[in-house]
Amino acid sequence: MKAIRTLPTLATVVAVGVGAAAPAAAAPGLEVPPVSPQAAAAGFVDVRTVVPDAVIDLRYATANNFVGVPLYPADARCLVHNSMAPGLAKAADDLRAQGDVLVFWDCYRPHDVQVRMFDAVPNPAWVAKPGPYARSHEAGRSVDVTIAERGRLVDMGTDFDDFSARAQAYATDGVSAVAQANRERLRAAMGAGGLAVYSGEWWHFDGPGAGVQRPILDVPVD
Numbered sequence: 001m002k003a004i005r006t007l008p009t010l011a012t013v014v015a016v017g018v019g020a021a022a023p024a025a026a027a028p029g030l031e032v033p034p035v036s037p038q039a040a041a042a043g044f045v046d047v048r049t050v051v052p053d054a055v056i057d058l059r060y061a062t063a064n065n066f067v068g069v070p071l072y073p074a075d076a077r078c079l080v081h082n083s084m085a086p087g088l089a090k091a092a093d094d095l096r097a098q099g100d101v102l103v104f105w106d107c108y109r110p111h112d113v114q115v116r117m118f119d120a121v122p123n124p125a126w127v128a129k130p131g132p133y134a135r136s137h138e139a140g141r142s143v144d145v146t147i148a149e150r151g152r153l154v155d156m157g158t159d160f161d162d163f164s165a166r167a168q169a170y171a172t173d174g175v176s177a178v179a180q181a182n183r184e185r186l187r188a189a190m191g192a193g194g195l196a197v198y199s200g201e202w203w204h205f206d207g208p209g210a211g212v213q214r215p216i217l218d219v220p221v222d
Contacts, residue, residue, distance in 0.1 A: 022148035084207035087193030109137035
């Protein structure tokens with residue numbers, strides 16, 4: 001992310017402060033339905049089979065996102081390529097030992113959704129420009145995550161999809177010491193699983209091969 005200011009015309013989300021309630025995690029022992037044949041063929045798994053206590057809060061399945069309208073169906077699932085599974089399991093284990101759980105804001109993102117995002121904000125400094133190939137979210141090899149502690153989102157200094165310099169992973173200007181420490185805690189756990197933060201967004205982590213150009217997928221998210 002190269003952004004250094006907030007877009008004044010967008011309905012930018014309000015920063016999440018300490019104590020903001022997180023959506024509930026899945027009930028223990030809940031059976032996760034099989035993924036669709038298209039998802040299975042693409043090597044995708046439902047992240048709940050990897051991180052059973054994951055909190056799934058797919059923002060693009062709601063109007064609470066920078067476009068302002070739902071981009072996924074309401075029953076969208078958090079799908080990731082199976083190459084991410086070991087890293088996410090390790091990260092979740094490390095966080096769980098500290099009393100924390102992973103909250104997932106986005107996982108696999110269909111190409112047509114990326115097109116709609118870029119149509120809404122046609123600036124590659126803020127939104128990746130769709131191309132003739134899939135990588136990162138479009139390949140199911142990146143996730144957008146945060147941490148919940150005792151059922152509350154921790155303070156990360158900004159909310160998801162904040163178009164400002166404060167959203168950069170290692171930002172210090174305008175980011176409290178507490179938020180900086182929380183970001184480091186998330187990076188440490190994800191890094192232990194071999195997942196690398198994108199420097200422009202504290203919430204975005206890439207798995208193995210996230211930058212490799214692959215054929216565009218046509219996988220439903222529900």
